[in-house]
Amino acid sequence: MDPKAPLKAQIPAPRVRRTRSHYLAVLALVFATNFVVFSSFFQPQQLTALPLHADTTLARCRALDVKPAPAPSFNLRNESDRFQPGTRAVLVKNATIWTGRVDGLEILKGDIFMDGGIVVRTGVVEESLLASREHDVVDARGAWVTPGIIDVHSHLGVGSAPALEGANDGNSLKGLVLPWLRALDALNTHDDGFALSVAGGVTTTLILPGSADAMGGQGFVIKLRPTKERSSSALLLEPPFGLNGSDVDYNVPPRWRHMKCENPAGMYHGTRMDTVWSVRKAYDDARKIKIVQDQYCAKAQAGQWSGLGEFPSDLALEALVDVLRGKVKVQTHCYEAVDIDAFVRMSNEFQFPVATFHHAHESYLVPEVLKRAYGKPPASAIFASFARYKRESYRHSEFAPRILADNGLKVIMKSDHSAIVSRYLMHEAQMAHYRGLSANLALASVTSTPAEVVGLDHRIGFVKPGYDADLVLWDSHPLALGATPVQVFIDGIPQLSNAHVSKKPASQQHAPKTPNFDQERMAAIKYEGLPPLEAATRTAGAVLFRNAPGNVLVDGGAVVWTGPDAALAPAAAAGAHTHTPALVSAGSLMGLQEIAMEESTTDGGVFDPLSMEFPTILGEHILMRAVDGLQFGTRDALLAYRDGVASAITAPAGHGVFQGLSVSFSLGARHKLEKGAVLQDVAAVHISISPQFASSVSTQIATLRRLLLGSPKTEKEFGFKQAGDGSIPLVINVNSADIIASLLVLKREVEAQRGVTLKMTLVGGAEAHLLAPELAAANVGVILMPSRSFPYTWEHRRILAGPPLTAQGPAAWLAAHNVTVGLGPQGINGDASMSTWAVRNLRFDMAWVALDSGGSISKEAALAMVSSNVEELLGVRSAGANAEFAVTRGGDLFSLDAKVIAMVSSKRGVVDLF
Ligand SMILES: *[C@@H]1O[C@H](CO)[C@@H](O)[C@H](O)[C@H]1NC(C)=O
Ligand SMILES: *[C@@H]1O[C@H](CO)[C@@H](O)[C@H](O)[C@H]1NC(C)=O
Ligand SMILES: *[C@@H]1O[C@H](CO)[C@@H](O)[C@H](O)[C@H]1NC(C)=O
Ligand SMILES: *[C@@H]1O[C@H](CO)[C@@H](O)[C@H](O)[C@H]1NC(C)=O
Numbered sequence: 001m002d003p004k005a006p007l008k009a010q011i012p013a014p015r016v017r018r019t020r021s022h023y024l025a026v027l028a029l030v031f032a033t034n035f036v037v038f039s040s041f042f043q044p045q046q047l048t049a050l051p052l053h054a055d056t057t058l059a060r061c062r063a064l065d066v067k068p069a070p071a072p073s074f075n076l077r078n079e080s081d082r083f084q085p086g087t088r089a090v091l092v093k094n095a096t097i098w099t100g101r102v103d104g105l106e107i108l109k110g111d112i113f114m115d116g117g118i119v120v121r122t123g124v125v126e127e128s129l130l131a132s133r134e135h136d137v138v139d140a141r142g143a144w145v146t147p148g149i150i151d152v153h154s155h156l157g158v159g160s161a162p163a164l165e166g167a168n169d170g171n172s173l174k175g176l177v178l179p180w181l182r183a184l185d186a187l188n189t190h191d192d193g194f195a196l197s198v199a200g201g202v203t204t205t206l207i208l209p210g211s212a213d214a215m216g217g218q219g220f221v222i223k224l225r226p227t228k229e230r231s232s233s234a235l236l237l238e239p240p241f242g243l244n245g246s247d248v249d250y251n252v253p254p255r256w257r258h259m260k261c262e263n264p265a266g267m268y269h270g271t272r273m274d275t276v277w278s279v280r281k282a283y284d285d286a287r288k289i290k291i292v293q294d295q296y297c298a299k300a301q302a303g304q305w306s307g308l309g310e311f312p313s314d315l316a317l318e319a320l321v322d323v324l325r326g327k328v329k330v331q332t333h334c335y336e337a338v339d340i341d342a343f344v345r346m347s348n349e350f351q352f353p354v355a356t357f358h359h360a361h362e363s364y365l366v367p368e369v370l371k372r373a374y375g376k377p378p379a380s381a382i383f384a385s386f387a388r389y390k391r392e393s394y395r396h397s398e399f400a401p402r403i404l405a406d407n408g409l410k411v412i413m414k415s416d417h418s419a420i421v422s423r424y425l426m427h428e429a430q431m432a433h434y435r436g437l438s439a440n441l442a443l444a445s446v447t448s449t450p451a452e453v454v455g456l457d458h459r460i461g462f463v464k465p466g467y468d469a470d471l472v473l474w475d476s477h478p479l480a481l482g483a484t485p486v487q488v489f490i491d492g493i494p495q496l497s498n499a500h501v502s503k504k505p506a507s508q509q510h511a512p513k514t515p516n517f518d519q520e521r522m523a524a525i526k527y528e529g530l531p532p533l534e535a536a537t538r539t540a541g542a543v544l545f546r547n548a549p550g551n552v553l554v555d556g557g558a559v560v561w562t563g564p565d566a567a568l569a570p571a572a573a574a575g576a577h578t579h580t581p582a583l584v585s586a587g588s589l590m591g592l593q594e595i596a597m598e599e600s601t602t603d604g605g606v607f608d609p610l611s612m613e614f615p616t617i618l619g620e621h622i623l624m625r626a627v628d629g630l631q632f633g634t635r636d637a638l639l640a641y642r643d644g645v646a647s648a649i650t651a652p653a654g655h656g657v658f659q660g661l662s663v664s665f666s667l668g669a670r671h672k673l674e675k676g677a678v679l680q681d682v683a684a685v686h687i688s689i690s691p692q693f694a695s696s697v698s699t700q701i702a703t704l705r706r707l708l709l710g711s712p713k714t715e716k717e718f719g720f721k722q723a724g725d726g727s728i729p730l731v732i733n734v735n736s737a738d739i740i741a742s743l744l745v746l747k748r749e750v751e752a753q754r755g756v757t758l759k760m761t762l763v764g765g766a767e768a769h770l771l772a773p774e775l776a777a778a779n780v781g782v783i784l785m786p787s788r789s790f791p792y793t794w795e796h797r798r799i800l801a802g803p804p805l806t807a808q809g810p811a812a813w814l815a816a817h818n819v820t821v822g823l824g825p826q827g828i829n830g831d832a833s834m835s836t837w838a839v840r841n842l843r844f845d846m847a848w849v850a851l852d853s854g855g856s857i858s859k860e861a862a863l864a865m866v867s868s869n870v871e872e873l874l875g876v877r878s879a880g881a882n883a884e885f886a887v888t889r890g891g892d893l894f895s896l897d898a899k900v901i902a903m904v905s906s907k908r909g910v911v912d913l914f
Contacts, residue, residue, distance in 0.1 A: 050305060057311055059250035061297035068256045068327055070458045075466045080117030080459075082237070082468070082491045084228065089115035089135035090492060092473065095145040097122060100448035100462035104440030112145065114469035117491040121465055138473070138487065144509075146443060146478050147463050148203025148470030148490060150450040151422045152331070152381050153358050153414035156205055156224075157232070158183050160191035161418060161790065162797045167191075170210030172217070176275070177282040179259060179320045181217025183207045184243070187232040192791045193418060198224050198495045199805050200423030201472035201485040204237060204460055206450075208260045208358075211333045214275045215282065218319055219258035219331055221454055223470070225490040238456060254327055256455035258355075259319060261332040261343070276342050283350040286320035289313065293321070329355035329455055332378075335392030337362045340369055347374040354378040355453050358414065361393040364400035365528055367407035379410035379453045384431035386420060386828070387837050388635055390597040395529025399521040401445065402436030411437065412453060413445045419828055421790045426478055431841075433479050434896050436521060439511045442479055475501040475804075476508035481844060481896050482851035483508070484803050499804035502854025512896035515889070533638035535668070535903075535912030543911045545577045545887050545902070552579060558906035559882055580893040582646030582884035582903065583842050583866045584664075586874055587763050587785040587824030588835040590648040591665055592626060594634045596833050603629030608656030610703060611694035623719040624660035626652045627681040632671050636836040641667040642914055643840040644886035644893050644900050647679055649874045651686035651731070653833055656693040657700050659686040661719050662731070664876045668903055668912055676908030684761070684875045685719040688733035689743070690795060701742055708750045708758070724750065729759040729875040735830070736795040737767035744771070744778050761873040764830055766796035769810045772817035781873040784810050785824025785835070787845045792829045803852050811865065812853040822870040823849065842866045847894035859894060883907055 051057075090113075097108040099122065110123040115133055159170040169186030172178055187207060197205070204223050209216035220236060227234035233243070240257045242248040261279065292312045299308055313321070322328045330347075334340050334357045347354050353375030357363055360380035363370055370377045380400070387396030397403070401411045413429050415422035425446050433442035441449075451461020459468045469492035476483045482504075488495040523531035542555040553561035593602035606624045607614050614622070629652065637648070645667055652660040662683040669677035689700050707720040708730070723730040734740055740762060747758050757779075762768060765782040766789045768775060775782065789799035789810055802809030814821045823845050827835025843866075850862035871878045884905045891898035903912045 051308075053310070054300075054305065056250070057300055060248075060311060061300055063250040063254070064293065064297060065325055066253060068254045068455060071253060074458055077118065077466065078116055078120075080468055080491055082223065083117035084491060084493060087117065087492050089113065089120075089133045090138060090469075090489070090494070091125065091130065091135050092138045092140055092145060092471070094142055095140035095473070096142055097463050098144065098146045098443055098478070099464060100147055100444060101464065104444040104448065109142075112463065112471065114471075114489065114492045117469055119463060119465055119467050119469050119471075122463055140473055143486065144474040144477055145463065146201075146472050146474065147447045147451075147461050147467075148472055148488065149201045149425050149446045150454070150461055151197070151202050151205040151415050151417065151425055151446070152356060152412055152450045152454060154197075154205045154207055154417040154422050155210060156193050156197060156417050156422065157187040157189065157191045157207055157222075158209065159418065160188045161193045161792060162794045163792060164794065171212035172209075173212060176213055176278045177215040178213050178217050179215050179282065180316045181209060182220070183209050183217060183260075184220045184232060184236070187220070187222070187235070189226075189230060189232055189235070192797070193422070194224050194226070196790065196801060196805075197417070197422045198488055198490070199485065199801065200421075200425065201474075201478075201488055202422050202425060203470040203472075203488065203490045204451075204456075205417075205422065206258060206331070206454055208258070208331060211260075211262050214262050214278045216260040216262060219260050221258070221456065223490055225493060225495055237460075257319060257322055257328040258331050258454070259323055259328050261330060261334075272338065272342070276346065280346060280349070282317070282320060283324070283346065283352075286317050286324055287350060289317055290321050290324050323352045324350060326352065326375075328352075329453070331356050331358060333358045335359050335361045336395075337366045337369070339392075340366055344369050344373045348372070355455075356381045356412065359383070359393070359416075361387060361396040361400075362529065363409070364397055364403040364407075365395070365525070367404065367409055370409055371407075377409055379412050379449065380404050381412040381414040381450075381453075383416070383420060384413060384428040384435070385837060385841060388595055389828070389834055389837065391595055394595055394635075397521075397524040397529055398431070398435045399517060399524050401432035401442070402517075402521060403525065405437055405441050410449050410453065411441060411445050412450050413442075414450075418790060418792065421788070423790075424788065426483060427481075430479050430481060430483070430896065431844075434512070434514050436514070436517050439479055476504045477511050479511040480504070480508040481512075482848040484852070486804065496804055500807040501803050502852070504851060508851070513890070514896060515899035517899075530635075533635060533642065534633075534670075535914055537913040539911050539913070540909055543902070543904075543913070545579065547577060554904050554911055556906070557904055557909045557911055559904075577887050577889055577901070578892045578898070579885045579887045579904070580644065581863060581867055581881040582886050582905075583644050583846075583863075583893075584868075584870045584876075585640060585645050585648040585667075585825060585839045585842060585866070586650075586783055586822060586870045587832060588648070588827065588839055589650060589653055589832050590637055590640070590667070590836045590839055591630045591632070591634065591650050591663075592653060593833070593836060594631065594636075596836070603631070603653065605653045605655040606658065606660055608654060608658055608693070610658075610699065611656045622658050623685060624652045625663065625682065626650050626660060627663035627665075627678060630663060630665060630672055630678070632665075632669055632677065634836070636839060637667040640839040640842070641903060641912075642900055644843050644888075644903070645839055646884040646886075646903060646905060648839065649683050649870065649876055651684075654686075654688060657687050657689065657695070657703065659688065659733075662686055662874060664871075664874075666905065666908055668905070668910075669908065674908070676905065679907060680876050682719075682728070684729040684731045685723040686731045686733070686763075689739050690734070691736075692793070692795075697739060697742075701739075701746060705746055705749070708746070709753060723758070724754065724756070726756045726758050729761050729873065731761045731763055731874060733763045733832075734795075735764040735766040735793075737770040737798060739795070740765075740768060740771055741774070744774055744780065747778060747780070759875065763824065765810070765814075766791075766830070767798045768819075769800040769813045770798060772814050772819055775814070776818040781820035781822065781869070782814055783822035783824050783870060783873060784814070785832075786826040786830055787811060787823040787849060788826065796830070807854075808856070809849065809852050811849045812856050815857060815861065820869050820873060821865050822873050823865045843893045844896075850894070859892075862894075879907055
């Protein structure tokens with residue numbers, strides 16, 4: 001079907017597509033209308049005037065502008081349409097219930113009774129009701145319960161995990177405007193992500209096509225529990241009618257549909273002008289069909305059937321016509337002010353409301369534009385801190401959730417799974433809360449607000465009698481760092497059979513008292529997303545930090561005095577502070593890029609001699625030095641610095657096996673020539689081994705063997721000679737346990753032949769836990785990256801999921817086996833080029849590892865994983881724990897109550913006060 005075919009021909013005589021199913025449908029109607037003929041027996045005149053399809057057509061005409069809504073009796077139901085027969089009733093006793101009601105401010109202490117797949121009672125459940133129904137009892141012991149999490153932007157099932165060529169169904173590359181495509185047709189129920197999302201408390205998700213096109217197709221709301229039928233269709237929540245084909249029951253109110261529209265600057269769209277035109281053209285085509293339909297129905301309803309023909313419609317554009325009829329939630333991927341403005345103009349031109357701007361990195365800068373969208377202002381579905389990966393997200397602000405809320409606009413935190421793994425969507429709400437969004441709105445941003453925006457707030461997003469029994473029972477306050485579900489109910493069915501959760505400190509049972517970021521937030525607006533990030537004050541002079549376990553006097557960036565009585569100090573300052581050794585980041589491309597997807601802002605990738613022609617001018621030097629390409633003052637570096645990360649160890653970006661020689665440098669330095677800017681110009685040799693490269697894994701390992709065994713030719717190669725004689729570490733990006741095993745064998749072989757001890761470190765390590773004792777015996781450490789694993793690819797598929805699915809996560813497991821562990825930033829798909837934004841969150845990653853471990857990893861041990869262990873594993877000479885430290889107010893670096901107010905560096909001889 002050519003969407004661009006002129007539709008003029010349809011006015012006034014609509015083109016009628018006669019397909020086989022059309023004739024079948026007509027046949028069916030012939031049988032149906034026999035009855036009409038019979039019952040109309042005594043009115044022969046009217047009978048002759050009516051075509052056979054008159055009844056259906058009139059029903060269709062009546063239904064044209066009926067808006068989606070639940071049936072009037074919906075809330076009187078005592079059983080869900082999704083009820084699975086045999087599901088036992090459950091009483092959750094003694095819970096602290098965040099209901100989502102009263103703007104998210106209502107908190108009930110009491111019980112919840114679920115039966116028939118719905119919540120029957122909250123608060124006090126009468127004994128007679130309990131006595132009348134057989135039920136199971138879950139004692140919450142005062143723990144928090146929230147509605148199930150709703151993720152409005154996920155590619156679960158359409159971009160499945162582990163990613164395989166055969167299941168890459170997120171996008172079509174067959175056109176620009178593809179409103180007829182349906183994500184449902186590609187929804188793979190075997191995606192490993194389903195169970196992981198549920199383990200994070202996600203119960204309902206809007207599955208959207210990807211963003212390759214200007215209009216990517218229709219999205220569908222699903223529930224994530226496994227079904228008896230095991231089909232994609234069985235996952236659907238209130239599917240729009242008509243999924244079986246063109247069979248629609250016009251007598252039932254329609255249900256919401258979802259249309260994914262795109263960022264005007266997508267990969268395959270041409271320019272913004274091209275994209276906007278392609279979408280306007282499609283809406284104009286749809287508008288013409290709508291007019292013809294309305295004219296047709298006006299005649300039909302007036303009984304003027306003569307010559308009217310069949311109802312005008314077009315299967316390719318019917319969903320867009322439904323957009324114009326207000327039956328579709330338009331879900332638009334739209335980043336920048338320019339794009340939001342264009343889309344809002346389009347919504348007014350064609351008079352359709354926009355449900356949500358997804359990503360919406362700049363919506364906080366243009367609240368008035370959102371407010372003048374047709375109908376009501378769209379919600380913004382955003383990331384807490386994932387940003388600056390492309391130009392459109394460069395002006396992202398971590399304060400956007402609060403700014404949008406201050407403007408009365410709806411805020412939703414979303415995953416774009418697996419960009420952010422949806423299992424950790426509540427963490428996005430935690431981060432939004434940390435940076436200023438109120439607790440009630442932060443919780444609503446992943447529950448009741450998305451429920452409203454997908455048109456399902458009559459049944460999900462709240463804990464309320466009559467609502468779906470989708471609940472999460474948490475081990476701590478859901479906005480406390482590392483909050484983990486103890487149980488997740490979907491349609492009243494418990495989803496976790498043996499939850500592993502450790503006891504959390506009592507402080508985790510309430511929402512954090514988050515710091516004040518008013519000034520930073522105002523600066524974000526004032527500077528249109530690019531506020532200055534350098535320290536307000538940099539001093540080489542004396543600064544006294546009072547009350548930091550004892551008081552600390554710093555001079556020239558070095559501690560010169562500590563003592564219990566601040567009055568005795570040689571200088572004076574105010575406030576209560578805590579200091580924590582500064583963090584060290586590794587594994588990302590920090591310092592080699594500003595905007596990952598803008599080549600001109602990066603160092604670029606190095607040549608890979610195994611997959612491309614290697615320039616002879618480079619001689620045998622295949623290992624480039626990252627120090628030569630370093631950039632200082634990137635926004636990701638400064639943001640990380642402001643969150644306690646003093647330095648980064650970065651290797652060049654590779655296109656294959658070889659990256660090169662890493663550098664250790666200071667994130668707070670302004671340029672390379674400043675004192676202490678480069679801490680160590682060569683740290684380690686970095687390579688990657690992966691089946692995703694052009695050469696085979698066995699070829700890659702054979703090459704490595706040859707280099708390490710030191711043939712006369714490779715002796716000349718500076719880095720490999722040193723790695724081969726054990727004087728600097730050989731750092732290998734690797735995830736598969738099988739490849740790790742081969743590397744351990746190779747290590748033994750080289751050591752036996754050369755009589756040396758190799759220093760080998762692994763980065764990535766998704767499957768490293770499978771070889772924990774062997775790694776410990778070989779003295780090979782692992783920098784887990786990301787620190788919370790996800791089965792992104794085949795090489796990552798055997799993850800150790802961590803609580804509540806396994807007792808320990810990978811960091812705790814490896815540490816328990818005496819493997820030296822470091823933590824890399826969370827990033828995207830464990831991809832070094834997409835993780836610099838996440839370096840600022842290392843303080844929360846370390847805290848999470850400690851919280852998850854149930855006490856087996858102390859705070860000190862967790863801190864070492866993002867400081868001294870990383871240095872040790874990557875061959876960086878440490879200057880001692882107190883050489884650089886972060887000063888915080890409100891708590892220590894682990895806490896969501898705390899804010900970094902200064903960084904102190906004796907290496908650089910300065911104190912930076914923020
Ligand atoms: C709901 O009510 C109907 C009719 O009143 C009854 O037949 C059915 O058993 C009830 N279901 C439940 C789960 O109570
Ligand atoms: C609820 O649980 C808390 C924490 O275990 C306990 O102190 C309290 O007594 C319980 N309340 C009821 C009504 O059982
Ligand atoms: C599709 O057809 C089946 C069989 O008639 C029916 O049970 C189902 O409800 C239909 N689904 C939709 C979404 O119309
Ligand atoms: C780890 O090291 C400690 C201290 O050396 C030792 O007691 C313990 O048995 C080791 N654990 C394992 C699993 O090897």
